[in-house]
Amino acid sequence: TLKAAGEGRTVAGKITEPTGKTDKGMIDTQPPRGTRDFFPEDMRLRNWLFGEFAAVSTAFGFEQFDAPVLESEELFVRKAGEEITDQLYNFEDKGQRRVALRPELTPSLARLVLQRGKTLPLPAKWFAIGQCWRYERMTRGRRREHYQWNMDIVGVSGVEAEAELLAAVVMLFERVGLSSRDVGIKVSSRKVLQSVMSQFGVPPESFAKVCVIVDKLDKIGRVKVESELADLGVAPSTIDGVLSAMSLTSLEQLADLLGPNSEAVQDLTRLFQLAEGYGYKEWLVFDPSVVRGLAYYTGVVFEGFDREGKLRAICGGGRYDRLLGAFGGDNAPMAGFGFGDAVIVELLKESGKLPAPPHRVDDVVVPLDASLRPAASGIASRLRRGGRSVDLVLEAKKMKWAFKHAEKLNASRLVLVGASEWERGNVVVKDLAKFEQMEVPADSLV
Numbered sequence: 047t048l049k050a051a052g053e054g055r056t057v058a059g060k061i062t063e064p065t066g067k068t069d070k071g072m073i074d075t076q077p078p079r080g081t082r083d084f085f086p087e088d089m090r091l092r093n094w095l096f097g098e099f100a101a102v103s104t105a106f107g108f109e110q111f112d113a114p115v116l117e118s119e120e121l122f123v124r125k126a127g128e129e130i131t132d133q134l135y136n137f138e139d140k141g142q143r144r145v146a147l148r149p150e151l152t153p154s155l156a157r158l159v160l161q162r163g164k165t166l167p168l169p170a171k172w173f174a175i176g177q178c179w180r181y182e183r184m185t186r187g188r189r190r191e192h193y194q195w196n197m198d199i200v201g202v203s204g205v206e207a208e209a210e211l212l213a214a215v216v217m218l219f220e221r222v223g224l225s226s227r228d229v230g231i232k233v234s235s236r237k238v239l240q241s242v243m244s245q246f247g248v249p250p251e252s253f254a255k256v257c258v259i260v261d262k263l264d265k266i267g268r269v270k271v272e273s274e275l276a277d278l279g280v281a282p283s284t285i286d287g288v289l290s291a292m293s294l295t296s297l298e299q300l301a302d303l304l305g306p307n308s309e310a311v312q313d314l315t316r317l318f319q320l321a322e323g324y325g326y327k328e329w330l331v332f333d334p335s336v337v338r339g340l341a342y343y344t345g346v347v348f349e350g351f352d353r354e355g356k357l358r359a360i361c362g363g364g365r366y367d368r369l370l371g372a373f374g375g376d377n378a379p380m381a382g383f384g385f386g387d388a389v390i391v392e393l394l395k396e397s398g399k400l401p402a403p404p405h406r407v408d409d410v411v412v413p414l415d416a417s418l419r420p421a422a423s424g425i426a427s428r429l430r431r432g433g434r435s436v437d438l439v440l441e442a443k444k445m446k447w448a449f450k451h452a453e454k455l456n457a458s459r460l461v462l463v464g465a466s467e468w469e470r471g472n473v474v475v476k477d478l479a480k481f482e483q484m485e486v487p488a489d490s491l492v
């Protein structure tokens with residue numbers, strides 16, 4: 047007997063062996079810990095969402111790329127204490143190579159850009175939708191994989207690149223039915239932190255680590271942030287300076303703190319001006335507490351959030367002008383974002399905006415007699431070659447069953463191949479939307 051168990055169904059019986067076989071000799075039908083199966087109904091939703099991702103990227107003239115899920119570990123080894131590298135899904139393969147399942151797509155993008163080198167026409171505007179992995183102790187029971195949509199611009203040093211990327215994020219939100227009342231995008235720049243830290247004499251080499259620690263403020267609280275910064279040798283007075291800068295609420299206040307000529311103020315002022323031109327300024331919120339947790343960001347950073355504050359960041363991104371240099375190449379200005387497939391679905395579900403794309407076909411073709419199967423198959427082939435999706439009934443079925451089957455498949459038409467009509471070279475076509483039935487020459491059917 048099948049019983050529903052957790053998220054999937056298993057044959058009755060307890061798992062008795064390390065291989066996961068039950069005492070009934072059945073394999074464990076659940077996917078590996080932290081991973082998901084996509085049944086057809088899940089796949090239809092995923093295809094819809096990824097279709098929206100790709101449609102936005104295409105609307106912005108971006109080209110799609112991909113790279114292996116499996117990468118050399120060295121691509122992701124960074125010494126800034128990031129969660130993403132602490133949870134790297136890495137291992138040694140049978141050739142004693144240190145490899146890892148990619149936790150993000152940006153280092154792979156950088157590798158491909160370096161591979162093309164000077165032959166890559168700039169600016170390059172690339173997007174990808176790829177599965178990314180982390181290995182987290184299951185104590186927290188979180189997923190170990192998700193799909194991430196990335197858009198990146200290589201070769202544009204001005205915040206025009208970030209403005210374009212933010213426009214793409216806004217377009218996605220609008221296409222899936224969300225407004226600036228539902229979600230917003232917090233925007234800041236790491237140059238804020240950089241300016242404050244240099245005012246307090248913090249050495250530049252600590253910059254990435256300080257950002258990673260400060261990014262955890264919401265998660266671990268001020269006391270722990272202060273102690274981790276103190277472990278880095280950052281004086282309490284500096285911490286006060288950093289944290290007070292992060293509590294500013296306007297660009298005017300930022301200009302008072304850093305001076306109107308600070309790069310952070312100029313970048314952000316320009317960015318908000320550009321947002322006005324695109325018409326999405328009301329989606330943006332200046333929030334200097336946003337630093338993002340990736341070590342390689344160097345400038346503007348941003349993250350999408352639900353205004354009810356119930357969920358984790360929906361997406362995140364920013365400028366990272368020194369990643370190619372970190373890989374031993376010549377630097378080029380780069381900016382991009384990552385947009386996961388999980389939080390957005392949670393948000394749409396909670397807002398009652400999650401679509402449930404149905405399985406449907408255009409036509410159901412059914413031979414009403416075994417001798418008419420070759421004729422029915424020929425009709426199905428011709429309809430398919432003409433671009434229609436056709437469910438050809440593969441077993442001997444009566445008309446009543448075929449009718450119910452066509453309705454279940456949300457078909458537009460039911461094509462009945464019956465002996466008497468076929469003798470006249472005809473078939474019966476039931477239009478299931480208009481509830482009409484016609485006998486038509488088989489050869490005329492398209």
Ligand SMILES: Nc1ccc(Br)nc1
Nearest residue numbers: 149179180190191192
């Ligand atoms: N980086 C990363 C990978 C996989 C998941 Br789930 N979350 C974050």
